[in-house]
């Protein structure tokens with residue numbers, strides 16, 4: 664299988680490349696180290712790109728910005744990949760407020776560029792989009808909570824294992840990042856329903872793993888570990904530090920993506936997390 668992975672130097676993209684390369688597939692990665700532009704030197708992903716190039720014999724890096732509509736379309740036309748995994752994004756709430764155009768052009772328009780390239784050149788190929796649980800905005804905050812010694816928990820047992828995908832994404836506050844990801848999420852669903860393409864959105868909570876270029880504004884577990892190792896102060900923002908965050912290992916995300924590619928559906932949406940035991 665020939666696989667196209669956008670955001671291939673990032674946390675999820677690189678894990679997906681590594682996983683599918685181990686199955687002997689041909690992997691094409693698209694990345695332009697935009698994370699360093701978004702977050703500065705600690706967000707730099709060149710080391711990870713280098714690691715992929717050096718360790719995976721069946722990996723090829725393509726230096727490209729997903730906002731380059733024509734370039735992306737040409738690449739997809741040339742490769743005609745058997746599956747596409749779209750992980751390139753501006754991934755931070757707080758950063759988005761400072762760079763609204765870069766955020767929307769990357770998250771929403773970049774996704775549309777890729778969808779349209781896929782529809783034109785490989786409409787039968789499964790298309791997996793990394794969405795986010797932030798599409799629900801602050802609506803989950805309206806659910807009743809109970810305060811425990813170290814964490815907040817849902818008061819109702821109905822939500823013990825999280826909210827369902829049918830939970831509304833409408834009429835809530837998202838942050839500009841959440842809103843640009845909603846636009847992409849809906850567009851990916853639409854290409855599934857309207858054009859009958861095998862697309863899905865994976866709405867993750869906190870995704871983590873060894874290859875995250877963690878910074879304070881994104882990649883909290885990686886950043887927390889880095890602070891600990893470097894003896895730096897880790898700042899807590901509100902809620903008495905009792906926020907609960909679902910964490911899933913990036914390799915488990917890759918395994919899920921493999922399952923979808925093997926048995927794709929159209930316009931599907933999945934909440935994807937490590938579950939209560941890993942929160």
Ligand SMILES: NC(=O)c1ccc[n+]([C@@H]2O[C@H](COP(=O)([O-])OP(=O)(O)OC[C@H]3O[C@@H](n4cnc5c(N)ncnc54)[C@H](O)[C@@H]3O)[C@@H](O)[C@H]2O)c1
Nearest residue numbers: 670672673674675696697698728729751752793795869870
């Ligand atoms: N990490 C998390 O906790 C988390 C949680 C929920 C959803 N997600 C989603 O998963 C996806 C992957 O997240 P991640 O943690 O791997 O992010 P990441 O920042 O580690 O990786 C994204 C990669 O995309 C690249 N990129 C960004 N803009 C680009 C552009 N315009 N053109 C080409 N490349 C570009 C970056 O350089 C980076 O290497 C994102 O869509 C994100 O919103 C992540």
